[in-house]
Amino acid sequence: xxxxxxxxxxxxxxxxxxxxxxxxxxxxxxxxxxxxxxxxxxxxxxxxxxxxxxxxxxxxxxxxxxxxxxxxxxxxxxxxxxxxxxxxxxxxxxxxxxxxxxxxxxxxxxxxxxxxxxxxxxxxxxxxxxxxxxxxxxxxxxxxxxxxxxxxxxxxxxxxxxxxxxxxxxxxxxxxxxxxxxxxxxxxxxxxxxxxxxxxxxxxxxxxxxxxxxxxxxxxxxxxxxxxxxxxxxxxxxxxxxxxxxxxxxxx
Ligand SMILES: C[S@@+](CC[C@H](N)C(=O)[O-])C[C@H]1O[C@@H](n2cnc3c(N)ncnc32)[C@H](O)[C@@H]1O
Numbered sequence: 651x652x653x654x655x656x657x658x659x660x661x662x663x664x665x666x667x668x669x670x671x672x673x674x675x676x677x678x679x680x681x682x683x684x685x686x687x688x689x690x691x692x693x694x695x696x697x698x699x700x701x702x703x704x705x706x707x708x709x710x711x712x713x714x715x716x717x718x719x720x721x722x723x724x725x726x727x728x729x730x731x732x733x734x735x736x737x738x739x740x741x742x743x744x745x746x747x748x749x750x751x752x753x754x755x756x757x758x759x760x761x762x763x764x765x766x767x768x769x770x771x772x773x774x775x776x777x778x779x780x781x782x783x784x785x786x787x788x789x790x791x792x793x794x795x796x797x798x799x800x801x802x803x804x805x806x807x808x809x810x811x812x813x814x815x816x817x818x819x820x821x822x823x824x825x826x827x828x829x830x831x832x833x834x835x836x837x838x839x840x841x842x843x844x845x846x847x848x849x850x851x852x853x854x855x856x857x858x859x860x861x862x863x864x865x866x867x868x869x870x871x872x873x874x875x876x877x878x879x880x881x882x883x884x885x886x887x888x889x890x891x892x893x894x895x896x897x898x899x900x901x902x
Pocket of ligand 1: 694698708709745746747748749751752767768769770773793794795796811812813816817
């Protein structure tokens, strides 16, 4: 998904346009149908192969939101470490890691070891360069998250940011289930994702991803037998962007 994707203009009520609920149903249907198509994943791979391996590339031209993003994540992670039965600091995995922005600016400061999972080898190569002086990186795994299966009892924190819209609803539920089995007993999954305010699932044809309403994200989480321990909205982002939610999840 376009990190900086703006709120869709579909809810505009101009005279003569179809009834709003019909438009919303159509938009959601279109997004669901796109996920059934085999090209859903290959189109995303093709899109990302055209994107420069830079922070600006990762953030859809909005490099300036990286600092408030990382500050918001930092506060969220600190609040997780203060919970009763908090996760440990030994090992995290950065899912959809891109060029390693989140690992470099956040995760390596909090964990003894961080693995990166990312479908683009060129982004991972850039991450390796950028993190060459860090002794915190474990493995660089070039893999789609739909295929990622961690060993059981491995991670204190599974961090997923601005990538889950690239998984179909079905694959997302299965992904959550596999991540849950990869957690240590006090481990948690963190989700940081855009959500729509329209109640619709919105398709981004450019990068072949969907942006889900929070209600759908929460349903998939519930279906995956996870419970929500924390649910916070990112603040200090520019107007006009999708809302960004940070969720801390644990197996039920
Ligand atoms: C918007 S960028 C976010 C990168 C990073 N999480 C960040 O916040 O800086 C999305 C990333 O997800 C990766 N990606 C897209 N589909 C993926 C998939 N199915 N599995 C793993 N990574 C994927 C892209 O290659 C890209 O690096």
